[in-house]
Every structure is written in structure tokens, then in C-alpha cells.
Amino acid sequence: MPVDYDIRGTIELARRLQPDARRLVVVTGASNWDHQRQMDIRADLENLRSGLPVEYLAGLPGSDLGARLAKLTRDTIVFTPGYFADGAGRSVNPRDSVTMMAGASGAPLYVLYSSQIGTGAVGGRMPAFSQMGRAARIIVDGLLEGASASSIAIPAAIPSQVQLDWRQVRKWNIAADHIPPSAVIQFREPTFWEAYHKQAIIAAAVMSAQAVLIGALLFERRRRRSTAAALVESEERVRLAADAARLTTFSWDFARDRSAANAGLRERADPPQRTAESFEHILQTVHPADRERLGLAAHRAAANHTELDVEFRARQPDGEIRWYAARGQRTATDSDTLTGVKMDITARKTAELQAEADRAALTHLSRVATMGQMSAAIAHQLNQPLAAILGNAETARKMLGRKDASIEDLREILDDIVAEDNRAAEVIRRLGALYKRGEIELSELDLNDLVRETLNLLRAELTMRKVSPVLELAASLPAVRGSRVHLQQVLLNLVLNATDAMTAVDPGRRTVVVRTSSEAEHARVCIVDRGTGIAAGDLPRVFDAFWTTKANGVGVGLAICKAIINSHRGTLAAENNPEGGAAFCFTLPLAGSA
Structure with a gap:
């Protein structure tokens, strides 16, 4: 789905909120994703021509970056998309990296993603994830209702909007008249009248309009029944989609060391049911090479409130090894429970491995075919040293039949034979390397x-x-x-x-x-x-x-x-x-x- 992350719009917003800013500092990390974001930012800033001198802090260790940011003054704009790895090789998710930078920075910090609002950043111009979800739901509903994929209209790029953290607006004394009227303000503390005027009006309305309230309650009851029916229908659609995609739902509770899974897709001949067992028992069915990685990924997702996205192999009751992809996240009501879905991807993995093997075989055959084209040249390269070896050997044999044969001449002939032999061996070595089939080194x-x-x-x-x-x-x-x-x-x-x-x-x-x-x-x-x-x-x-x-x-x-x-x-x-x-x-x- 098209998404427009508005770098230039965020920089222009920062200039509007800080009209007295004298420079711009851009912070990125050291991973491949971070390098790509830095190139995107450089390209947009070259086209923007903001008039501010730009300083790039890229790939610094976290401690050095915090010290550099702490020295900044309030007449500086700090912009960052967050990063996945710092210069010291430490991995971190972008939201946590923004939290660290905002806590250390001596200047206001602006970001690119709505998930980073609330970390200490002022805000930025960005698409809302809620809008992405609504657009995705329309597409999924259409597919579930039987529409063909080609008939589904892909929406235009999700529009960006200004989103600000009111607490940071107040912290940095940003003037309210500099804020765009259409901005979405989060974490704004209401005044007394904003907090309680509805209660006062409702109280007066209740005393004067009992009949209206009774009618509203009856309407609300009917609406709830309609909502409940729609929820049942939605759950049925989700269940049908899960069955069609051959998904297994799971719930892993680490605090109580227990897990539950929908076994309907694992044992397809039986009706769906929930089976409970410890998470450690689940790990014992995982391939030893993937066991530690799955355990660390699951505990990290539950501890850091991040999304679980991992692929692993598991042993079936009949001994067969199959590939699975697990996607999940921590539940909102229980910080120690991870819920999600598991999908069998054995067919895809098998196809990927076969494709890789086929590509390697085709590459090797291409080298062999190239050598076949050069067969005459190869024979020529080998014939030269072999002919020299033969000529020298025959000369040496004739000299041995003479009584006055010179030892020095024989030594020179033997040296020539060794040199030509090494030359032929080098040709064969190079050709052997090209004929050899194996992994890329x-x-x-x-x-x-x-x-x-x-x-x-x-x-x-x-x-x-x-x-x-x-x-x-x-x-x-x-x-x-x-x-x-x-x-x-x-x-x-x-x-x-x-x-x-x-x-x-x-x-x-x-x-x-x-x-x-x-x-x-x-x-x-x-x-x-x-x-x-x-x-x-x-x-x-x-x-x-x-x-x-x-x-x-x-x-x-x-x-x-x-x-x-x-x-x-x-x-x-x-x-x-x-x-x-x-x-x-x-x-x-x-x-x-x-």
C-alpha cells in the first residue's frame, strides 16, 4: 500500500515552529536500513534548500551520540528517522533510539513515524497508522467477499498530517500560533472547563429530559445488539480467512509458563481445539539450530513490546521437519503474554532452496560452457610449455650421450623444464578453479x-x-x-x-x-x-x-x-x-x- 513519509514536510514544519533556528542536525545509524534513510534525507534536503547549514551525525556509538546531542542549543533543529544499529554495533529499534536521543538532546527533536510520538520528540508530518489499517481493511473485506484481486482498487498514497506531542510543545516554548490549524495534538492536558463542562451539561439535561434519556438507552441497546451481531460475523470471516491460509493461532504466557494453540490446522482431520502446554515444551519440538533464536525472539518481543517476526523449523510427531513463520505481539492487557499466528511455509522454503541450488548449477554450467568455447586456446596454452619441455628433454638426452657434456648446460636445461612445467601447472590451476563447483567464497x-x-x-x-x-x-x-x-x-x-x-x-x-x-x-x-x-x-x-x-x-x-x-x-x-x-x-x- 503506497505510503508517503514526508521528510521535506517535517523539515518545513520544524522551520515554522522554530523560525529562529540557525542549523539543522540529521541523525542516522549504521545499519543498511539506516544508510538508505540517510540517502533519502540527503536527496530531499538537496531539493528543499532550506537555507540552514546541515550537519549529519551518522553511525555514531550511542554514548558519543548522546554527548554530541547534549551540547546542542535550542536554536538547532534535530531530525531523525531513528535507527536499528549504532556505530558500536548495538542493535536497537527506532522507537527506543528516538527515546534515547530525545532524553539527551539540548534541542527539539523531530521524527518521521507516528509510532515515535510520545518518546520525547516534538512530532512531524507523517501518515497515521490508523489510516493505513482502515485502507487495508477495505481491501481484505473485498477479498473475503469474493472479489478478484485485479478488481480491488489500490488506494492512493496515505496522506501525511502534522502530529505533535503537546508536552514537548510546552517544554520547548513553541508558540501556539506557529502550530498549523489542522495539526493533531496528542497528550494535551485539558483545562478544568474542558474536563468537566460535559458533565455539567449532562447533569442539567438528565434533570430536564428523562424521556430523552430513556429513548437513548433503548437506542443504545439496539445498537449494541447490532454491534454484537457484526462482531460475530467479523470473527467468522477471520476464522474462514485463517483456515484458508492454513494458520495456527497461539498464545504464549511467559509469566505462568504456559501456552495455548489452536490445533485445528495442525491436526486437520480433527475439529479445532485449544491445547495447553509449557513454552519450554513448545521449544523442545523446534529444530535445535533454531531453538535458541525462537526463544530469544519471543521473550524479546514480550519484554520490549515489539512485533514477533521469526521463521523456524519444527519436528512433527511423525518425525518430519517443517518450516513455520510466526507473527505476533504482546497483548494490551497482559504484558507477559504474546499472541499471534503461525503459518506453515515448508513449500516456500523448499522452493527457495531448490531455486538457489538451480542457480548455482546454472552458473557452474555457464563457466563450463565458456571453457568449452576456449578449448582451442586452452590447448594452445598447454602445448607451448609441453613442447618446450619435450624439446629441452630431448636436448638433455642427446647431451648425456656426449663425453664432454657440460653440467651447467644440463642444469640450465633442467631449470627450463621446471619453469615450463610450473607454467603449465598454473594454467591447469586457473582452469580447475573455473571448473570447480561450490559455495561463493x-x-x-x-x-x-x-x-x-x-x-x-x-x-x-x-x-x-x-x-x-x-x-x-x-x-x-x-x-x-x-x-x-x-x-x-x-x-x-x-x-x-x-x-x-x-x-x-x-x-x-x-x-x-x-x-x-x-x-x-x-x-x-x-x-x-x-x-x-x-x-x-x-x-x-x-x-x-x-x-x-x-x-x-x-x-x-x-x-x-x-x-x-x-x-x-x-x-x-x-x-x-x-x-x-x-x-x-x-x-x-x-x-x-x-
Whole structure:
């Protein structure tokens, strides 16, 4: 469902509430989610041009961040979406992080989510979760009434509104006339008249209108009956939805060490019933590798009033191991009880594992197919050292038949044999690594060395195809973290594709350029050819699986390259060169970047 978290609107609200503010401080954390929020905020602030100098406090340890915030003065605006991890590696949920920052800050603090109102923040412009729930209910009701998914109209983005904590408005002496008239004010303490004027009016009305009161009571009775009937109908719809989704409801009471579950979906042949047992007994049915994680997640959700969202394996009475997803939260009336639903996701997990195995097999087959294309070049690389070894060995044998044979000459011949043998062994080692099938092993790599090694492996192949390689390698290129074998597979595929693209080109113009460079937190590698280029209509499809323009092509090489680069958190793109030919460029994060 579309949701608009209004960063610019919140900053503009802060400027309105603090017209004398002299600077803006933005606080984010150290997790991937926190880095993404920081990039969103930077983009919005560049477009906003608020006129205030901006300071970013990103990824600081919690203690250092508290000390920095405590030094701020009231002419500062502090904005944060909260964070999941601080610079010291401690995990925390965004609401708790906002509570810590608000308690330490010497300046007003503004937030992005309505769940963070009441933590000590002034407020912000944000969508209300209640509106999201109502919109979601309309969609679910439509599906339960039998409407098709395609006929359900997805609502527009949930609108944002100003939400403020009145206690913080008073704490920071924010003028009431600066508050927008449409703002939602929470935690506002009513005056005596606001608190008791209704009672006075009701008392007068009761004394003067007994008949009206009796009529209202009769109407209320009828309304309650209607509400009760609607509640029964709603509960029946929820039960039918749970049955259709094969859900099991649960209730875990940690204080009394007991739990209850709806066993109707677990024992599908029997009618639904509630079975009670200790939570420890529940954990004993969980796979040992997942047992501790489930226990910690459940106790943490109950203790911190956070949502439980965990996947785990459990042993069935017949010994079968199945996957489950549990979703739940602490009940409002009992702080030690966690309630929620459990869903069997075995089929999805099995499909995911099979898909991963299939992707690994396809990647391996692509490497083997690439080596098959290079068989003639490989034979050439091995024939050279073998021929040298044979020639040296025959020379040595002839010298041994002479009485005046020189020991030094024989030693030099033997040294040549050892060197050529090592050269052949190195070729076989590199080829063996490409043929080998296994898990991705990440390590720090020098891309320049990897490019040189790959072109050395392709040297004979390029010579046979009359293609001249040109290296434009950046000096002092920072290291990246990745799989040597898989990245070499990407280079092999891209260089061989470049040579294929120049088959119809005059041999004197067959040049492939391999260029490396660094930019910000990424390293970049480009393979540029002087071929016929890519048709404009084909550019969006070059990385699609099983799409190819080659007569004997399968169409998986570039798709696998794209998947490998994506798994390294990089990007791969293709474009045509203005002077002719095409360029395939991929980027990889530097080893020191997050």
C-alpha cells in the first residue's frame, strides 16, 4: 500500500515552529536500513534548500551520540528517522533510539513515524497508522467477499498530517500560533472547563429530559445488539480467512509458563481445539539450530513490546521437519503474554532452496560452457610449455650421450623444464578453479590483478580471433570484496561477448578495451568493444534470461553475469558508444565500505 513519509514536510514544519533556528542536525545509524534513510534525507534536503547549514551525525556509538546531542542549543533543529544499529554495533529499534536521543538532546527533536510520538520528540508530518489499517481493511473485506484481486482498487498514497506531542510543545516554548490549524495534538492536558463542562451539561439535561434519556438507552441497546451481531460475523470471516491460509493461532504466557494453540490446522482431520502446554515444551519440538533464536525472539518481543517476526523449523510427531513463520505481539492487557499466528511455509522454503541450488548449477554450467568455447586456446596454452619441455628433454638426452657434456648446460636445461612445467601447472590451476563447483567464497581482491589474470587466460583465444586487448587500469585501485572465481566468470563472459561482437569487423579495428576506475565507495570495470553495437530496442532486454541474438546462443551468459554482480551488491549495465561498439560496465562496493 503506497505510503508517503514526508521528510521535506517535517523539515518545513520544524522551520515554522522554530523560525529562529540557525542549523539543522540529521541523525542516522549504521545499519543498511539506516544508510538508505540517510540517502533519502540527503536527496530531499538537496531539493528543499532550506537555507540552514546541515550537519549529519551518522553511525555514531550511542554514548558519543548522546554527548554530541547534549551540547546542542535550542536554536538547532534535530531530525531523525531513528535507527536499528549504532556505530558500536548495538542493535536497537527506532522507537527506543528516538527515546534515547530525545532524553539527551539540548534541542527539539523531530521524527518521521507516528509510532515515535510520545518518546520525547516534538512530532512531524507523517501518515497515521490508523489510516493505513482502515485502507487495508477495505481491501481484505473485498477479498473475503469474493472479489478478484485485479478488481480491488489500490488506494492512493496515505496522506501525511502534522502530529505533535503537546508536552514537548510546552517544554520547548513553541508558540501556539506557529502550530498549523489542522495539526493533531496528542497528550494535551485539558483545562478544568474542558474536563468537566460535559458533565455539567449532562447533569442539567438528565434533570430536564428523562424521556430523552430513556429513548437513548433503548437506542443504545439496539445498537449494541447490532454491534454484537457484526462482531460475530467479523470473527467468522477471520476464522474462514485463517483456515484458508492454513494458520495456527497461539498464545504464549511467559509469566505462568504456559501456552495455548489452536490445533485445528495442525491436526486437520480433527475439529479445532485449544491445547495447553509449557513454552519450554513448545521449544523442545523446534529444530535445535533454531531453538535458541525462537526463544530469544519471543521473550524479546514480550519484554520490549515489539512485533514477533521469526521463521523456524519444527519436528512433527511423525518425525518430519517443517518450516513455520510466526507473527505476533504482546497483548494490551497482559504484558507477559504474546499472541499471534503461525503459518506453515515448508513449500516456500523448499522452493527457495531448490531455486538457489538451480542457480548455482546454472552458473557452474555457464563457466563450463565458456571453457568449452576456449578449448582451442586452452590447448594452445598447454602445448607451448609441453613442447618446450619435450624439446629441452630431448636436448638433455642427446647431451648425456656426449663425453664432454657440460653440467651447467644440463642444469640450465633442467631449470627450463621446471619453469615450463610450473607454467603449465598454473594454467591447469586457473582452469580447475573455473571448473570447480561450490559455495561463493568472498575475499579481498585486486581488480587490476584479476583483469590481468583473466586476459592472460584469454591471450591465445584473443590471438586466434585477431583481437588486440588494451588495458586502461587505474593506479592504486582500492580492493573490493568478492568471489575470485565468479568475478572472473563475469570478465570472461563479457570479454568473449566483446570479441564475438567484432567478428564482422576488419581485423585491424578489432580492439577490446578493459578499463578500471574508482568512484566514491565503488570500483568500476568497463569492457568496451568496436563492434556493431546493440540495437536500441534490444538494450532493455540484454540481461533477460534466454534472450540472445547469437545463432547458437542460449541466452543465459549475461543473465548469470547480472545475478553474480547483484549478489555482490553491485550493478551491471550496457550502453552503446558514440563512436561505435558497445560498453558493458559493472560496479562493486569497495572492501572498506558498509
